[in-house]
Amino acid sequence: MDVVMRIEQTLDGALSEAEGAGAPPGLAAAMRHAVFPGGARIRPRLCLAVARACGAEDFSAAAATAASIELLHCASLVHDDLPCFDDAPVRRGKPSVHRAFGEPLAVLAGDALIVLAFETLARHAAACPERLATLLLCVGRSVGMPFGIVAGQAWESEPRVDLARYHRAKTGALFAAATVGGAAAAGVESAPWRCLGEKIGEAFQVADDIRDVAGDPDELGKPVGRDAALGRMSAARELGIDGALDRLDLLIGEAAESIPRCPGAAELRALIRLEAQRFLPKELVRVAA
Amino acid sequence: MDVVMRIEQTLDGALSEAEGAGAPPGLAAAMRHAVFPGGARIRPRLCLAVARACGAEDFSAAAATAASIELLHCASLVHDDLPCFDDAPVRRGKPSVHRAFGEPLAVLAGDALIVLAFETLARHAAACPERLATLLLCVGRSVGMPFGIVAGQAWESEPRVDLARYHRAKTGALFAAATVGGAAAAGVESAPWRCLGEKIGEAFQVADDIRDVAGDPDELGKPVGRDAALGRMSAARELGIDGALDRLDLLIGEAAESIPRCPGAAELRALIRLEAQRFLPKELVRVAA
Numbered sequence: 001m002d003v004v005m006r007i008e009q010t011l012d013g014a015l016s017e018a019e020g021a022g023a024p025p026g027l028a029a030a031m032r033h034a035v036f037p038g039g040a041r042i043r044p045r046l047c048l049a050v051a052r053a054c055g056a057e058d059f060s061a062a063a064a065t066a067a068s069i070e071l072l073h074c075a076s077l078v079h080d081d082l083p084c085f086d087d088a089p090v091r092r093g094k095p096s097v098h099r100a101f102g103e104p105l106a107v108l109a110g111d112a113l114i115v116l117a118f119e120t121l122a123r124h125a126a127a128c129p130e131r132l133a134t135l136l137l138c139v140g141r142s143v144g145m146p147f148g149i150v151a152g153q154a155w156e157s158e159p160r161v162d163l164a165r166y167h168r169a170k171t172g173a174l175f176a177a178a179t180v181g182g183a184a185a186a187g188v189e190s191a192p193w194r195c196l197g198e199k200i201g202e203a204f205q206v207a208d209d210i211r212d213v214a215g216d217p218d219e220l221g222k223p224v225g226r227d228a229a230l231g232r233m234s235a236a237r238e239l240g241i242d243g244a245l246d247r248l249d250l251l252i253g254e255a256a257e258s259i260p261r262c263p264g265a266a267e268l269r270a271l272i273r274l275e276a277q278r279f280l281p282k283e284l285v286r287v288a289a
Numbered sequence: 290m291d292v293v294m295r296i297e298q299t300l301d302g303a304l305s306e307a308e309g310a311g312a313p314p315g316l317a318a319a320m321r322h323a324v325f326p327g328g329a330r331i332r333p334r335l336c337l338a339v340a341r342a343c344g345a346e347d348f349s350a351a352a353a354t355a356a357s358i359e360l361l362h363c364a365s366l367v368h369d370d371l372p373c374f375d376d377a378p379v380r381r382g383k384p385s386v387h388r389a390f391g392e393p394l395a396v397l398a399g400d401a402l403i404v405l406a407f408e409t410l411a412r413h414a415a416a417c418p419e420r421l422a423t424l425l426l427c428v429g430r431s432v433g434m435p436f437g438i439v440a441g442q443a444w445e446s447e448p449r450v451d452l453a454r455y456h457r458a459k460t461g462a463l464f465a466a467a468t469v470g471g472a473a474a475a476g477v478e479s480a481p482w483r484c485l486g487e488k489i490g491e492a493f494q495v496a497d498d499i500r501d502v503a504g505d506p507d508e509l510g511k512p513v514g515r516d517a518a519l520g521r522m523s524a525a526r527e528l529g530i531d532g533a534l535d536r537l538d539l540l541i542g543e544a545a546e547s548i549p550r551c552p553g554a555a556e557l558r559a560l561i562r563l564e565a566q567r568f569l570p571k572e573l574v575r576v577a578a
Contacts, residue, residue: 022454023435027443031434079400084392103373104446107396108439111368114400115433118407122425132421136411144404145320146312150397154316157393165311 006059007044010067011035014120018112030101030109031116034074039092039221040278043178044070046200049271050182050193053264062185064124065135068117069177072143075113076174078106080153086226093221114143134184142177149173171208172201183260192260199255200272206248207279209234214241215281245284252276295348296333299356300324303409307401319390319398320405323363328381328510329567332467333359335489338560339471339482342553351474353413354424357406358466361432364402365463367395369442375515382510403432423473431466438462460497461490472549481549488544489561495537496568498523503530504570534573541565 015035019028044066051062081088081096083103088096098106121139125132143149152170155161176197184190211220212227213236227234236244256269277285304324308317333355340351370377370385372392377385387395410428414421432438441459444450465486473479500509501516502525516523525533545558566574 018434020435024440024443024447026446027434027440075400079396082396084396102446105443107368107371107373108443110400111364111403111432112434112439114403115429115437115439118425119429119433122422122429125422129419129422132425133411133414133418136407136421136425140404140408140411143400144408145307145316145401146309148404150401150404151313151316154313154394154397157315157391158313 003045003048004041006048006063007041007066007070008038010063010120011038011070014067014071014116017119017123018116026101026105027108027112030097030105031112033094033100034078034097034109034113035071037092038070041070042204042275043073043174045275046175046197047178047182047185049268050179050196051186053259053262053268054183054186054188055263056186058127060124060127061131061135062182064121065139065181065185066178068120068139069142069174069181071113071117071120072139072149073174075110075117076143076149076153078113079110082106085153085156088222088226090222093218117143128185128187131184131187134190135181138181138184138190139177142173147173167202167205168198171205172198175201175204188262195258196255196260199251199258203248203251203255203276204279206235206244206251207276209236210241210244210248210284211279211281213237214284219281241284245286248276248279249286292334292337293330295337295352296330296355296359297327299352299409300327300359303356303360303405306408306412307405315390315394316397316401319386319394320401322383322389323367323386323398323402324360326381327359327363330359331493331564332362332463334564335464335486336467336471336474338557339468339485340475342548342551342557343472343475343477344552345475347416349413349416350420350424351471353410354428354470354474355467357409357428358431358463358470360402360406360409361428361438362463364399364406365432365438365442367402368399371395374442374445377511377515379511382507406432417474417476420473420476423479424470427470427473427479428466431462436462456491456494457487460494461487464490464493477551484547485544485549488540488547492537492540492544492565493568495524495533495540496565498525499530499533499537499573500568500570502526503573508570530573534575537565537568538575 015032018031047066047069048062056062078097080086081091082098089099097109121135141148145151147169152166155166176194179193179197180190183193212224215224217224256272259265259268304321307320336355336358337351345351367386369375370380371387378388386398410424430437434440436458441455444455465483468482468486469479472482501513504513506513545561548554548557
């Protein structure tokens with residue numbers, strides 16, 4: 001099955017469980033609004049690509065891991081958009097969840113998506129029960145305290161922020177879960193895959209900073225210039241567009257080099273270089289070295 | 290080891306993992322504020338009592354299940370207290386988390402406690418990996434959609450509410466997780482234990498309604514009269530205090546009768562009748578029938 005379709009089907013299956021007969025309809029609709037239609041699904045695609053590169057034959061554990069990571073990503077977007085954080089009116093070209101459904105259901109939709117992520121892992125564990133604890137701890141680490149997304153977001157409430165730690169937690173952690181989780185789902189030693197995820201996460205953050213300065217809001221489905229408006233740290237504002245593009249090239253090169261020995265290393269390396277170009281506004285894409 | 294001490298130690302161990310070196314200190318403090326000092330820890334004590342009644346010999350899985358249930362309970366209190374829901378200033382005799390740490394860290398503390406609950410289950414799975422998926426799905430069901438706490442809270446945003454469904458999700462689900470999870474952690478068939486948890490949950494809800502009308506705010510550690518102020522459904526307001534006390538007696542009797550055949554049934558039955566008295570303001574306790 002096509003990778004993208006597999007991800008959408010697994011996400012749809014998870015949402016359908018949450019929408020069972022007798023569910024409060026507003027919250028069910030808010031959850032679906034948060035997950036569909038999706039963005040680029042970069043994290044779950046990375047997870048499945050790593051599982052394939054590791055030689056996985058049965059993709060059910062990898063698909064569950066990929067879906068759980070995407071559900072957690074969507075949950076974090078819903079909560080980040082709340083009035084007490086970014087107060088974002090628009091997300092993926094639609095009203096944000098709290099604008100569409102009100103603040104109470106936005107808080108609950110984020111909560112429910114976090115729970116659903118862990119349930120999705122548990123439901124698909126039948127094929128490989130011995131891997132469940134590893135996958136759970138990998139995914140949990142990427143979103144919880146002390147080093148996951150919530151920790152990253154919490155650094156915004158601290159008077160002094162270690163910038164590298166902030167980005168590693170807020171953006172890098174979920175990419176690391178994608179690579180480590182993909183390898184663990186394939187049944188291979190997963191720790192050596194962390195570096196790849198962290199490098200891609202860092203590259204994604206730089207590309208996101210560039211888009212926020214130079215992107216097209218219609219193409220992005222959200223407003224630009226938010227980093228400057230909110231006084232946030234940004235590679236593009238620190239290094240300039242050209243400096244940020246150089247940094248992005250360097251990180252993608254390091255990411256490609258960090259891929260552990262595995263059956264599909266060459267193919268994965270090519271895929272990562274190709275995907276990196278998708279991160280950027282079209283007019284800024286350089287020809288790959 | 291004493292049951293209460295075992296619960297506090299497991300919770301403290303879980304929090305310590307979240308507070309690892311490099312954690313954002315504000316969020317770490319907000320999480321601890323939400324969990325310690327605790328309330329009556331009714332749900333985790335019930336979970337351990339059921340595991341004991343089922344003849345469990347190793348309590349590590351039961352303690353992890355009990356702690357995860359309490360962490361989810363604390364998470365739900367933090368989010369329920371937010372300005373967009375109850376806007377509660379006080380909880381357990383202290384400022385609520387958003388009053389003490391601000392709204393952003395309160396949202397994140399709830400999120401982080403949900404994640405920590407699932408991580409706590411996974412970390413203690415070493416002793417019985419084959420039970421992990423069952424325990425996860427049991428706990429997940431009690432807090433997620435379509436029948437868990439978040440679903441219960443979401444019914445407050447609906448124009449038409451099925452009252453029984455609302456209470457079953459908002460209060461009953463976590464008590465059911467305590468009984469079902471306690472039995473599953475002990476390795477016995479867990480489904481027959483759901484009725485006990487649901488009855489106790491319903492009894493607890495009635496007692497809570499009574500306390501909200503007739504309780505002492507100092508003893509409760511939170512204001513009374515909130516149900517009336519917020520226009521919420523309440524057994525005490527519908528049936529009067531005497532009617533509500535009759536209903537409570539009936540539910541506790543039904544709960545005691547529903548206990549499945551197990552080595553410690555008689556002891557558990559006595560414990561439940563005793564604990565039920567603790568639900569109430571002292572002056573309203575009737576002599577057990």
